Amino acid sequence: MSNYTMKRLRLDRVASQLLAAPTSPAARLSRPSRISRSIPQTCRHSSLYNTQPCQRRHQSTAAPQAPREEELVLEPEDGEPIPETLRSGPLPSPHPSRAASSAKLAALHARLSLSSKIPVETLARALVDPSADAHPKYNNANLAYVGSTVLHYHASETLIARYPRLPMAILFTAMKGYAGNPALHQVARAWGVESAAAPGEEVDPGLLQFDPMKPTVVMNKWGYVRAETIESQKFKSGKGLSGRVMYSSNPFGESSAAKALPNFEVDDGRNTKTMLLQNAPANAHANFVRAVIGAVHMHCGRDAAKSFVKSHFLSRTFDLSKLFEFDLPTRELARLCARENFEAPVARLESETGRLSRTPVFVVGIYSGRDKLGEAPGPDLDSARVAASINALKAWYLYSPGQVSVPSDTFAEDAAPWKPAYVDIGEIIS
Amino acid sequence: MTIRALEKISVGQNGIGSFILQCKRLDIHYCDHSGSSRGMNAFIKTHLSKFAQKNPAIEFAVSPRPRKHPVMIGHYINGRQKSICVANMEPSQILKKAELLRDASGDKVKRVNKPVTSINESVRGIWSPYHGNGMAV
Amino acid sequence: MSRSLLRSLFELRAPSTSRPAAQFKLPARSLSTTPLRRNSPTTTESTTAAAQNATAPSSIPTNPTEAASLVTESRSQTPQAAEALYPRIPQQVNPPTSESQATIAQLLPLLRTQPAHYLTAHIWGRPYLVTAGDQIRLPFKMPGVVPGDVLRLDRASTLGSRDFTLKGSPYVDERLFECRATVLGTETEPMRIKIKTKRRQRRNKQVRSKHHFTILRISEVNINGPEAVGL
Numbered sequence: 001m002s003n004y005t006m007k008r009l010r011l012d013r014v015a016s017q018l019l020a021a022p023t024s025p026a027a028r029l030s031r032p033s034r035i036s037r038s039i040p041q042t043c044r045h046s047s048l049y050n051t052q053p054c055q056r057r058h059q060s061t062a063a064p065q066a067p068r069e070e071e072l073v074l075e076p077e078d079g080e081p082i083p084e085t086l087r088s089g090p091l092p093s094p095h096p097s098r099a100a101s102s103a104k105l106a107a108l109h110a111r112l113s114l115s116s117k118i119p120v121e122t123l124a125r126a127l128v129d130p131s132a133d134a135h136p137k138y139n140n141a142n143l144a145y146v147g148s149t150v151l152h153y154h155a156s157e158t159l160i161a162r163y164p165r166l167p168m169a170i171l172f173t174a175m176k177g178y179a180g181n182p183a184l185h186q187v188a189r190a191w192g193v194e195s196a197a198a199p200g201e202e203v204d205p206g207l208l209q210f211d212p213m214k215p216t217v218v219m220n221k222w223g224y225v226r227a228e229t230i231e232s233q234k235f236k237s238g239k240g241l242s243g244r245v246m247y248s249s250n251p252f253g254e255s256s257a258a259k260a261l262p263n264f265e266v267d268d269g270r271n272t273k274t275m276l277l278q279n280a281p282a283n284a285h286a287n288f289v290r291a292v293i294g295a296v297h298m299h300c301g302r303d304a305a306k307s308f309v310k311s312h313f314l315s316r317t318f319d320l321s322k323l324f325e326f327d328l329p330t331r332e333l334a335r336l337c338a339r340e341n342f343e344a345p346v347a348r349l350e351s352e353t354g355r356l357s358r359t360p361v362f363v364v365g366i367y368s369g370r371d372k373l374g375e376a377p378g379p380d381l382d383s384a385r386v387a388a389s390i391n392a393l394k395a396w397y398l399y400s401p402g403q404v405s406v407p408s409d410t411f412a413e414d415a416a417p418w419k420p421a422y423v424d425i426g427e428i429i430s
Numbered sequence: 431m432t433i434r435a436l437e438k439i440s441v442g443q444n445g446i447g448s449f450i451l452q453c454k455r456l457d458i459h460y461c462d463h464s465g466s467s468r469g470m471n472a473f474i475k476t477h478l479s480k481f482a483q484k485n486p487a488i489e490f491a492v493s494p495r496p497r498k499h500p501v502m503i504g505h506y507i508n509g510r511q512k513s514i515c516v517a518n519m520e521p522s523q524i525l526k527k528a529e530l531l532r533d534a535s536g537d538k539v540k541r542v543n544k545p546v547t548s549i550n551e552s553v554r555g556i557w558s559p560y561h562g563n564g565m566a567v
Numbered sequence: 568m569s570r571s572l573l574r575s576l577f578e579l580r581a582p583s584t585s586r587p588a589a590q591f592k593l594p595a596r597s598l599s600t601t602p603l604r605r606n607s608p609t610t611t612e613s614t615t616a617a618a619q620n621a622t623a624p625s626s627i628p629t630n631p632t633e634a635a636s637l638v639t640e641s642r643s644q645t646p647q648a649a650e651a652l653y654p655r656i657p658q659q660v661n662p663p664t665s666e667s668q669a670t671i672a673q674l675l676p677l678l679r680t681q682p683a684h685y686l687t688a689h690i691w692g693r694p695y696l697v698t699a700g701d702q703i704r705l706p707f708k709m710p711g712v713v714p715g716d717v718l719r720l721d722r723a724s725t726l727g728s729r730d731f732t733l734k735g736s737p738y739v740d741e742r743l744f745e746c747r748a749t750v751l752g753t754e755t756e757p758m759r760i761k762i763k764t765k766r767r768q769r770r771n772k773q774v775r776s777k778h779h780f781t782i783l784r785i786s787e788v789n790i791n792g793p794e795a796v797g798l
Contacts, residue, residue, distance in 0.1 A: 103489045110486035111450055142575040149572055173435035183439045190442055192454040192507040206489075298579060315447025317549060317700060318440035327432040351560040363560045377560065402680070427433065445749035445784030446700055449715045452752065533714055533753035535782070541756045545693075548701040553685040554729055 091201040093133035093209055099124035104194075104206025111192060112292070118299045126291035129210035129284040130217045132199030140291035141217045147294030148179075148219045152251045154309045155179045157406045160423060163320065165397050167427035168241055170323050172253035177318050180252055181279070184286035187312060193288060195281065210284035218283065219290060220249040306408060321394050329389040333366065333373070336396060336428045343369040345392070347385040350375065364388045397427070441549065451487040452535045455505040456528065459495040466517035470500035473521040481525065485532060502527060506536025652711040658721070658741045672798040674731055675743070679790050681728035686788060688746055689722040689738070697746075699788040704754065708779040712750045718783065720746040726790060742795045748783040755779050 099105055099121045109123055122143075130139045155178045159171060166174065177183060188208075199209035210216065244253040297305035326332065337345050351363040364384035365375040374392030378384025401422065410418045444450055460474060461467040474492060482490050495501070499517035502524070506512070512534055516524045663671070678684075685698045695703050712718070721741040726733040733739060755777060763772040 103491075107454065107487055107489040111454070113448075142579050145571065145575040146579065167433050169433055169435040173437055177438050177440045180439075186439065187442060190444070190507065191450060294575075294579075298576075311447035313440075316440035316442045317446075318438070322438055323435050325434040325436055327434070329432075332432050353560065361560065400682070402682070443700055443702075443784065445751050446786050449749050449751075451714055530753070535752050535754060537754070539755050539757055542704055545704050545706070546695055546697055546701050547704075548698060550683070550698045550700055553683045553698055553727065 091133075092135075093128045093138055093199060094124070094201055094203060094205045096121045096124060096138075099205045102204055102206045104204050106206075108191070108193065108206055114292075114296065115300050115304065118295050122295045122299065123292070124205040126288055126295055127193075127205065127208050128199075129208070129287060131211040131214040131280070131284070132209040140287055143291035143294035143298070144217075144219060144287040145290075145294070146297060147290035147292065150297050150305050151179050151290060151293050151309055151313060152221075154306060154406075154408065155314060156251065157408060158314055161404050161406045161421045162400050163398060164401070164422050165399050165424040165427075166320070167397060168245060169253070170320065170397070172244070172248075172251075173323050174318070174320055176252035176254075177323075178313055178316065181282045181286040183313075183316070184289040185282040188285035188289050191289075193285065195284070208284060208288055210280060212280035216280065216283060217287070219287065221251050302408075302411060321398055324390070324394055324397070326390055326393065329386055329393055332428050333389040333392055336393070337368055339428060342371075345373060345389070347388065349381070366392050443549070450507065451485075451532070452507050453488055453504050453532050454507055455489045455491060456531060457501075457503040457505070458490065458492045459498065459501045459503075460492070461496050461498055461500065462494060464497065464499075467500045469519045469521050469524055470516055473524040477521055477525050481528060488532065502531060504531035504534065504536070506534070508536045510536045510538070512536065649711065658738065660740055661736065663740075668798055671733070671743075671796070672793045675733065675790075675793045678726070678728045678731035678733060679792060681730060683728065684788050684790055685725075685727050686723045686739075686744060686746060687725040688720045688785075689724060690720065690783075694724060697785045697788070699785055701785045702751070703748070703783040703785070705781045705783065706778075707781065708753055709750070709781040712781065714750055714752045716750045717786070718748045718750065720748055740796055743791050745787065745789040745791070746785065747787040749786045751782040751784050753779050754782055 099119075102120070102124070105120050105124055105127075109118070109120055114123070125138065126140045126143055128139045130136075130141045133139045136142060152175065155175055156171075159166065159174055159178075193208050194206075196203040196207040196209050199211055203209060241253075248254055293305060293309060296308045333345050337343065345366050345368050347364050347366050349362060350365045352361065354360045355362075360379060361377055362379075362381050362384045363375065363377045364381065364387075366373045366385070366388045374388045374390075374395060376384055376387035376391050378387050404421055405419070406421075407418060409415055444452070458470075458474065458478070460470045462471070478490070478492070482488070499515050501513055501515050503511055503513040512531060514527050514531065516527055519527070683698060685696060687694045687696050689695075690703070690705060691707075693706070697703065723739050723741075723744060723746065724735050724737060726739055726744055733743070758775055758777045761774045761776070763774055765771075
């Protein structure tokens with residue numbers, strides 16, 4: 001649980017720093033280069049942040065690939081500016097300067113009613129998957145990572161504040177139902193995003209570009225694969241729920257994506273077919289959606305990103321009571337009553353009809369003392385009792401204090417101080 | 431671990447939280463010479479830029495189609511398309527047709543008898559014969 | 568903050584994202600950001616069921632923020648045009664009896680605490696029992712609205728939750744609830760063909776008709792407490 005609630009994102013400091021123009025040229029030169037040299041050594045397995053120049057670009061020529069002109073502005077230490085005429089091969093993704101003239105891109109920008117603070121070039125960059133362009137300055141991996149942290153933060157704080165008694169397994173699945181790849185794929189399709197047949201320099205910048213046969217980036221919780229995840233997979237541990245809490249590589253309690261990751265560099269050619277993603281289109285669409293959230297956060301700020309997430313993702317209809325599947329509901333209900341010092345649950349027949357007929361109906365209520373915990377009809381006494389205890393357990397787990405404030409409400413300037421929300425001690429273990 | 435979770439996906443409904451215009455592209459075909467395109471050519475000259483400015487969420491594609499009647503084709507987010515032949519129409523009539531294409535959802539037209547459609551559960555619950563005191567006959 | 572996130576943010580310092588003024592080359596675009604649209608939506612104030620009010624509109628909007636958003640953000644037309652099409656007619660409330668006042672003060676908080684709410688909204692005299700998220704197919708094409716407009720429905724005859732219902736006579740006080748609907752578009756139906764025949768005449772006539780319907784989505788149903796009417 002602590003993974004969700006207390007992960008404080010202090011993006012504001014860095015974000016404001018990033019979007020402001022650097023004051024001195026020395027700062028402009030030093031900061032990116034320092035970061036780009038130090039971090040890849042610390043996280044070897046990062047597939048997100050490979051800042052080494054992409055090998056695919058260099059394959060065709062012996063001389064270093066001519067960087068695009070923006071690159072030259074930002075990182076002069078990369079080498080002398082090389083005029084565009086010397087460029088040998090085609091670019092892997094459309095040039096950013098073409099974004100302003102793309103009708104599709106402008107229509108998508110207007111359809112999402114994005115703020116005019118977000119330039120279309122950023123939207124064009126959000127549409128380039130790492131499988132199409134491995135260069136981290138031109139694909140959406142970084143935007144998508146920022147977007148995924150923002151999305152997961154708001155989704156988790158909303159779920160935990162609104163349903164403080166959700167069991168961990170249900171919380172993982174609910175997070176996936178709101179922010180997982182399948183849900184984000186549906187969102188991208190509802191936004192009317194079309195994908196290009198194949199990525200390349202010549203495609204319209206308003207199309208989603210990805211290549212299902214090339215390696216890509218899978219968003220995970222940490223941005224890299226942790227050593228303990230690799231260890232736990234080697235020894236096949238961490239399959240239980242507590243292991244999923246500790247070692248999962250994404251906020252949905254899964255570690256399957258990490259299996260492919262350790263050797264899953266974006267720009268090397270060693271990827272075999274077994275390492276390719278199962279559902280590359282869904283992954284690419286989902287990364288685009290995350291990148292749009294990241295772009296909103298970077299250009300419009302924290303509050304805009306929060307309301308964007310709320311209006312496009314958390315407003316979707318999701319019936320959490322359909323997620324539960326119980327093995328032994330009657331025993332679990334008895335444990336619950338013992339834990340909470342309720343009287344032991346008793347099943348009582350409330351009403352019945354047609355006991356001797358082919359289709360009898362029994363209505364069974366579960367009582368604890370004078371309080372009715374749940375009720376359900378069933379075709380025989382036993383299944384009615386089981387269904388009634390399932391209803392009682394769902395009523396317990398899906399308790400909601402109503403519209404409560406979430407921690408991010410206190411980020412506002414004139415916000416009231418945070419009053420700790422009620423979160424339950426945990427699910428019933430039997 | 432007695433609780434297992436079944437995977438489900440949240441359902442989005444347009445208009446809740448955010449609104450996405452369903453018409454994403456409008457193809458406009460005309461002919462320079464034939465008389466049936468006269469209204470369409472006037473529409474392109476006079477009305478189209480204003481209409482496109484009012485509807486930034488739609489991508490407009492204007493292309494000639496010689497020796498054919500003028501056509502407008504709307505492409506929708508659900509993947510369907512709707513085409514209208516606007517031969518021999520006045521520019522104002524064509525503008526009406528363009529608004530029709532913009533307002534459409536792209537779904538197949540159906541006859542619907544119930545005014546309200548909902549995916550929510552009934553708020554007041556379903557009447558049950560097994561509860562209450564019953565009725566004296 | 569995690570190392571990776573920090574790194575992502577630094578990487579995002581790409582020049583293509585911070586190039587100024589590129590967006591001004593594009594054709595006109597909706598200037599409202601998403602948060603604006605969400606919070607104070609494009610509002611065409613629709614005073615539904617306006618016909619029953621014989622009083623002249625004294626045009627004092629009860630909710631000043633709504634009126635403000637109407638001025639700033641009407642997409643389809645100028646605010647004056649919206650005002651002319653859908654003039655705001657204040658509700659004529661019969662003074663509540665002391666009994667109904669007591670009931671509202673006592674039971675409305677209970678109604679609010681139950682999770683799901685419904686209301687019977689009246690649009691041009693017809694009742695629609697809706698909850699948040701429902702879609703309404705109006706039996707007519709509403710003039711002067713475009714897809715994306717947000718209407719505020721302010722005539723309702725009942726408000727309710729699972730166990731409680733507040734009935735209006737004939738309408739509930741409009742300060743007690745906020746119900747908003749988004750215009751999704753206009754739909755139509757397959758053409759109806761009616762064959763008209765006359766006796767002993769060998770001719771028959773086909774009458775064709777095709778109707779257009781405005782589709783609304785109820786985006787918001789909020790019920791205010793009794794303090795909204797000063798109880």
